[in-house]
Amino acid sequence: MPELAEVEFYRKQWNTGVGERIEKVHVHAQKRIFRTTDALLLADHLSGKILRTSHAHGKQMLFGFSGGVWIGLHLGMSGKLFSTVNNYRPAKHDHLVLFNRNTILAFEDPRQFGAVRLHLGEKHPDWWTSLPPQLLDDNFDINYVREALHRRARSALKAILLDQRFFPGIGNWMADEILWRAGLHPSTRGGKLTDTESLSLYFFSKQVSRDALDVISTNWGTPPLHWLFSHRWKDGGICPKSGKPLVRETIGGRTTCYSPTVQPLL
DNA sequence: CAACCTGTTCGCCA
DNA sequence: ATGGCGAACAGGTT
Numbered sequence: 596m597p598e599l600a601e602v603e604f605y606r607k608q609w610n611t612g613v614g615e616r617i618e619k620v621h622v623h624a625q626k627r628i629f630r631t632t633d634a635l636l637l638a639d640h641l642s643g644k645i646l647r648t649s650h651a652h653g654k655q656m657l658f659g660f661s662g663g664v665w666i667g668l669h670l671g672m673s674g675k676l677f678s679t680v681n682n683y684r685p686a687k688h689d690h691l692v693l694f695n696r697n698t699i700l701a702f703e704d705p706r707q708f709g710a711v712r713l714h715l716g717e718k719h720p721d722w723w724t725s726l727p728p729q730l731l732d733d734n735f736d737i738n739y740v741r742e743a744l745h746r747r748a749r750s751a752l753k754a755i756l757l758d759q760r761f762f763p764g765i766g767n768w769m770a771d772e773i774l775w776r777a778g779l780h781p782s783t784r785g786g787k788l789t790d791t792e793s794l795s796l797y798f799f800s801k802q803v804s805r806d807a808l809d810v811i812s813t814n815w816g817t818p819p820l821h822w823l824f825s826h827r828w829k830d831g832g833i834c835p836k837s838g839k840p841l842v843r844e845t846i847g848g849r850t851t852c853y854s855p856t857v858q859p860l861l
Numbered sequence: 862c863a864a865c866c867t868g869t870t871c872g873c874c875a
Numbered sequence: 876a877t878g879g880c881g882a883a884c885a886g887g888t889t
Contacts, residue, residue: 598867627884654868672868673886688886706885708868750879759869766867848880850866865889871882 597654597670599730599764600807604815605676606651608700609658612678615695616645617660623690627707628671634691637713640664641693646700652726653763663717671708677701727763730804740797748786752796754847755785762800768824769807771852773799775823775836780860781846781853787861827852 597605620641624634644660656668668676683699685692691702691711702711714720728734743761747754756762756770765773774781777795779788788796810816818824823841826832832841834854843852 601867669868672866705887706866706868708884710869747878754879757868768867770867849868863889866887868884870884872880873882874880875878 597674598766598769598807599653599804600811601815602654602656602670602764603651603808603812605670605674606649606656607812608676608678609646609649611698612646612693612695612700613649614645614647615698617641617643617693617695619694621685621689621692621694626690626704628674628690628702628704628709628711631710632712634711637666637711640713640715641666646693652723652729653759654766655723655726655763657719657723659719663715665714665716665720665723667710667712667714667720667723668702669710671704671706671710673706674702674704674709677703727760730762730764730800731808735801737794737797740800741793744785744788744793744796748784750785751782751847752779752785752788753781753849753851756800757847757849764804765800767849767851768827769803770849771827772823773803775834775852775854775858776803778857778859780858781851783861792861823852823854 620638622634622638641660641664644662644664646658646660648659650657654669658666678698678700681694681697681699688703688705689701690704693700743755752774753770756765756773776799779792779796810818821835826835826841834841834857837854837856839856841852841854843850
């Protein structure tokens with residue numbers, strides 16, 4: 596599930612553990628989320644540490660612990676973070692569970708496309724500090740979007756929006772929502788956009804990010820019916836703008852939903 | 862049973 | 876050399 600706002604929602608689920616000492620660590624060391632990390636080493640470093648900080652950046656998360664221990668998490672396709680009572684018995688897909696005095700913090704991920712990494716040091720890891728600007732940063736401006744469109748001039752807009760090097764946090768549903776609001780066909784090549792259309796892509800990228808965070812990141816509310824989101828997975832879904840049927844096809848390697856009359860191909 | 866999935870990376874090919 | 880595309884990853888859901 597997780598895109599920008601869902602990642603932020605899950606990040607907060609571990610807030611109950613801030614300031615708490617980790618008394619025990621449970622890992623499924625052989626699982627794929629540990630493919631780039633030694634799970635037992637990670638568990639060893641986390642034991643006895645105190646969770647201090649957490650951040651989300653696009654789909655990436657970073658948790659900072661006492662003693663210069665950092666954990667990077669990516670939720671992949673099916674990852675979730677949650678917190679519950681301390682006598683919880685870890686389930687089949689709870690691959691990383693931190694036990695505090697009264698609560699536990701868990702990372703569950705059935706499909707294991709997510710990832711965990713360990714960093715030791717006083718500063719944030721390099722991979723974190725070198726991430727591209729967040730969509731709601733001032734640095735993510737119209738010139739930045741124009742540059743992205745220029746660099747991927749021959750790619751479909753859908754593929755460009757999904758490129759985490761340029762649009763960190765955008766996933767499948769947000770990309771479709773942005774293009775629909777901007778009135779741009781997902782197959783349009785990046786290099787074809789006029790200045791006005793580039794501005795529209797920029798504007799709605801920020802707007803959809805804000806809207807998604809407003810609705811999802813705190814209480815995981817239901818998105819309103821006037822968003823494409825509410826119609827895009829239903830067979831026979833109707834476009835809330837045109838009243839005509841939505842279309843689904845594979846664009847940029849992903850199932851894409853759009854409204855042909857609202858989003859003409861350039 | 863088969864198809865599909867809110868993500869990323871790899872190898873192949875142009 | 877770059878860049879796009881399909882496959883692969885692994886399990887759940889429809």
